[in-house]
Amino acid sequence: MGSISAYQTTSGKRYRAMFRKPDHAQTQKHGFKTKREAELFLASVEIDKSRGAYIDPSKSRVLVGEWLDAWMDGRTDWRATSRERARGIVALHIKPSLGGYPLGSLTHVAVQAWAGGLSKTQSPSSVRKIVNVLSRSLQMAVKDGRLPANPAHGLNLPKVGKLSKRYLTHDEVRDLADAVDSLGKGMYRGERNNYGLMVKVLAYCGLRWGEASGLRVQDIDFVRGRLEVQHTIVEVDGVQLDSQPKDYEARSIPVPASILADLKFHVEGKEGGLPAFAAARGGWLRGRVFRRGWLDDAASMIGQDGLTPHELRHTAASLAISAGANVKAVQRMLGHASAAVTLDVYSDLFESDLDAVSAALEDAIVRSARSISQNKSASIPLPE
Structure with a gap:
């Protein structure tokens, strides 16, 4: 001993x-x-x-800020955007308050007080994202034998309210596309760059912005009528990087025939490796440039102020479901990890399915009762 x-x-x-x-x-x-x-x-x-x-006391004396840096450097599995997001959270929200603590001195009470302070300036969802970064780093410290338990587990965090999503109708998508085409002058005119068609692709195919920006001419399969999502453009520190989507995000998306015909005309004569929708001066189109130059004003023109490209992705889910697509088809179109994710994100769109279930059950009850009644009638002997 x-x-x-x-x-x-x-x-x-x-x-x-x-x-x-x-x-x-x-x-x-x-x-x-x-x-x-x-x-x-x-x-x-x-x-x-x-x-x-x-727990070796010498291993738990490392400062939280130093440990966070080492943890982030070791996350070779992260994509560039994930790394940039985590570094921003650590620099802005974790290090200023907790970075000077030795790991072994970081208590559950101290972490709870820090999380409570975040709630004064951050939304509930942001608080949870920030705490999650700290918790994941501390869990690695537990695995490395630096902490007996994770002091960020089991915190009392603000509940995230369910935000209502905005979905455009078919008419609104058409009006938005027309408005985008009407904006700009000369080489920057939306119609000249076919940005109205890009709006339709976003609203009917459900691409993320990086996927739409990274879509190449060769990724459009006109024989099968599909968009092959094989690239995504991410922006890190103002630099655009060509990246590959996650395994479940790489997918083949069906394209409505009318949009496919417009795409064929749009890319005719272009080299396969070029962006399907390029910036006015060439290269990958940046999301903020598209919004500032065309989308923001076009959205205001149709009474949808503040509309974002991601809300066009929501619209794609809505229009697909209203057309009769099941949750598995929507999952594959959007590139979600599972159908459960799709249901969580778009549960409000499937509310009408509940009415259909009750109607189908009622129909089954009526048909069953009618069948029993007919069988009873058939079994009663006729008088001689």
Whole structure:
């Protein structure tokens, strides 16, 4: 169990506990006022070692800010946008308040107080995203033997209210596309760049902005009538990067025949590797440029102020479901990881399905009752 020795200080006698860590390296902890305190400490060390729960104090002295940097550097699985988002959260919201804490000194109470402070300036969903970054880094510290438990687990966080989504109708999509085409002058005119057609592609095919920007001419399969999502353009520190979508996001999307015909005319004569919808001066079209130059004003013209490209993706889900598409088809079109994700995001669009279920059940009840009645009538013998 180790050994205990006494030593003198200016404040009186103190005790030192000597013991071996799980790797058999000898270490010590001093400053105990009584021998009993030192004995209890040695006993707790032995219990932790036997349970595999021993935490090396030297490993838990690293500062939270330093650990966050090391954790982010080790996340080689992250995409560039995920890394940029995490670094922004760490720099703005975690390091200023918690970065100077040693890992071993970070308590559940301290983390709860920090999370509570975030609620004063951040939305509930933002608070949860920020806390999630800290929690994931601390969970890695637990796995690395630096913490006995994650102090960010089980926090009391603000509930996220369900936000209503905006869905455009077929007429509104058409009007928006026409408005986009009418804006701009010369080489920047929407019609010249066919940005109105891009609006229709977003609203009927459900591409994310990076996927639409990264769509190449060769990604349009006119034989099968599909868009092959194989690239996505991400922007990191103002630099556009050509990236590949996640496995479940790479997909083949059916295109309505009228839009496919317009696309064929639009890309005729263009090289396969060029963007299907390029910036006016060439290259990948940036989302903020499209919004500032065409979409924002066009949305105001049709009474949909503040409309975003992502809301056109919501519109694609709405129009597909209203046309009779089931949840699995919508999942594949949108590139969600699972149908459960689609149901969570667009549960409001499937409300009418509940009415259809009750109507189908009622129909079954009526048909069953009619069948029983007919069978009874057939079994009654006719009078001679």
